[in-house]
Amino acid sequence: MAAAQQHQFSGPVIVFQEIRLPETAIPAGYSALIGAYGLAVPLPRTLSAIGEHHRITERDGWRIMTPRHAPHPTVEGHLTFALKYEGLDLAVLKRLFQVTGPVPIEALVRERPTGSYARRIWFLYEWLTGARLDLPDADAGRYVPVVDPELQWSGPVKTASRYRIRDNLPGTPEFCPLVFRTKALEKFIGLELPRRAEGIVADVPRDLLARTAAFLLLKDSRSSYAIEGERPPQDRIQRWGRAIGEAGRQPIDRDELLRLQRIVLGDARFVRLGFRKEGAFVGQHDRDNRMPLPDHISARPEDLPRLIDGMVAFDQGPAQNLDAVIAAAILAFGFVYIHPFEDGNGRIHRYLIHHVLAMYGFNPPGVVFPVSAAILDRIDEYRRVLESYSQRLLPLVEWEPTPQFNVRVLNDTGDFYRFFDATPHAEFLYACVQRTIERDLPEESAFLQRYDRFRQQVDAFIDMPERLTDLLFRFLHQNGGHLSNRARENEFAALTNDEAGRIEAIYARTFGMD
Incomplete structure (x- = not known):
């Protein structure tokens, strides 16, 4: 453990990386590791520290725990604390392992070869870095999951006998956002929204349901363009609506994403089709010298192949073992942060929501929930959800302006797009899906029924x-x-x-x- 002891863990502080704590406390877990090793990573949404009082408090993005929770001030102690109480933050872990190198990890495993946390750390080191540690295969210790299913949503289970571990990560090293179990998500899942939708649809005559479905499809397509501030001609709206209606029939791969971009853009004379060859950002330019003023900087073009392959692998594998809305949030918001195209990213991002829901059979056959309309009605909250990660990511991206008034990213940022906390995104998306089922679907059906009565009485x-x-x-x-x-x-x-x-x-x- 000599390498770990070269780093000094913090004592009591009231400010951590310009963030004020609710009270004087000692950083613990990820916050301690980030501070001691100087890790340039997006900070976890909730940080942990050890306070003086014998009560746990949560406030202002901090969880202040009691002295009895205090970890041993070593890399092993803080890593064990993090895995036990904070779940997995793969971006932090990978940067940590890159800094520590293999020596301290090998040492802690040799010291506790049957320890469940030591074996999880060992697995995560090799999984994240792709490097094999100088350790013999584990021959004792009960099998334990990598992801604690009490803390975060997990994927399909694969046995990793080298570590005596159950690999239940919901992704691959190329793309693996995670979602925490929260009371809000548990409540949404308990609503059994697919069953509610089926009940609503069962009471609607078949011909009326077909008209309801057609209207909802058109509503979603129109709203998706409106979110981007566009008012395209009706034929483009209808063409994109037809594409949404076919969501889930084809697996997502590179060719499918390129096909969707061609459909959504229509007239592409002024846009370069295909995956980006240059940097990209979301934001504005100043008025004087056209300097970029980014709110979000997208993944580097050289990182796109691996990131897209990671999304494809997620869609065709782990996504199908997660809750449908959670999987949709991971894939769709991961896509929009990566931003692989010059244009069309936002609408394809929302298409991916429909793709996953349809692939799961979450919505009744032939019915598309107008999620984009729900998003449009909650556009400020939608932007806050997007910014919940972009604002933590932006300070870590080193960039320079290009002669074309674009951005060129100068540092390695790929891991920040493959590993992020998608919990706020899943909660937001679930609220939108709930609204479409409990409001849009029955209201549109009832509206068409009243409209038919109106016409019949006038025609009479x-x-x-x-x-x-x-x-x-x-x-x-x-x-x-x-x-x-x-x-x-x-x-x-x-x-x-x-x-x-x-x-x-x-x-x-x-x-x-x-």
């Missing part, structure tokens, strides 16, 4: 082409149930006052406006 006393009936309804809907003077004098000048009054009364009865 006046002979009007379907096109005009639709126009009549739109005028009433836009004007609070009344025909405007302009409509009465133009498109519906042929209506008598009595007929107009009867139509307005039908609308009021049908749509609850009496």
Whole structure:
């Protein structure tokens, strides 16, 4: 353990890396390792420290634990504390292992060859670095999972006999975001939303369900463009809607992503199709010299092949063993942070949500939940969720402007896109999916039923082409149930006052406006 002892762990502090603690306390676990080894990594959303009081408090992004929780001030002590209480932060662990090298890890395993935490650390070192430690295979100790399923969502289990470990990581070394178990997520899962959706659909006549599904599909496509601030022609919206309707039928691979980009962009004369060959950022430029002002910097182009392969492997493997919405959040938000294209990333990011939900059979056959519409309604929260990681990532990216007013990343950042905490993203996405099932799906179905009653009652006393009936309804809907003077004098000048009054009364009865 000599190499580890060269680093000094912190004593009591009130400020850690410019972040104020709720009280004076000693950094523990990941915060202690980050401080002692000077690790340039996105800080975990919750940091741990040891306080003076015999109570555990959580406030301002800190979990202050009691003196009895204090780890031994060594790399082994803080690593064991982190795995026991904080779960896995793969980005921190990989940077730590790169700094420590193999010697202290080999030493702690030799000291505790049957220890469950020592063997987990051993496995994680080799899994993350790809280097084999100078250690014989374990021959004792009960098999334990790498991911503590009480703390974080885990993937399919594979036996790793070298360490006597159950590898249940929900990804590969190329792409493995993690999600913590939270009360919010447990509550969402307990709602059994797919069953609720099935119950709603079962009460809708088949022909009405087909129209409901078509409307929801169009609503999602239109909303996805609106999120990007675009108002494309109707044919592009419909073409993208058809693509969304086919989500889940094809596995995600490089060719599929390229196909989706071609569909979503339509006219690509001014955009380079294909995976980026240059840097990329989300943000603005200053007005004077066009200096980039990034809010988020995307993965380096040289990192894209491995990151995309990691997402493909996740989609075709571990994703299918996770909760559907959690898997969708991991894949979709991982994609948007990586940002592999010059344009079209946001809409494909949201397509991936539909892809995973459909692949799982989460939504009823033929029905697409308009998740993009829910996101559009909660656009500020959506941006905060995206920024929950981007703001922690941005200070760690070293970059310079290019002559083309772009960014060129100067340091190795690939791990920051393959390993991140996707918990806020999963919670947000679950809230959006819940809204689409409990509000959008039944409301649209009920609206179409009322609309059909409106048309039937109008048709019962006046002979009007379907096109005009639709126009009549739109005028009433836009004007609070009344025909405007302009409509009465133009498109519906042929209506008598009595007929107009009867139509307005039908609308009021049908749509609850009496």
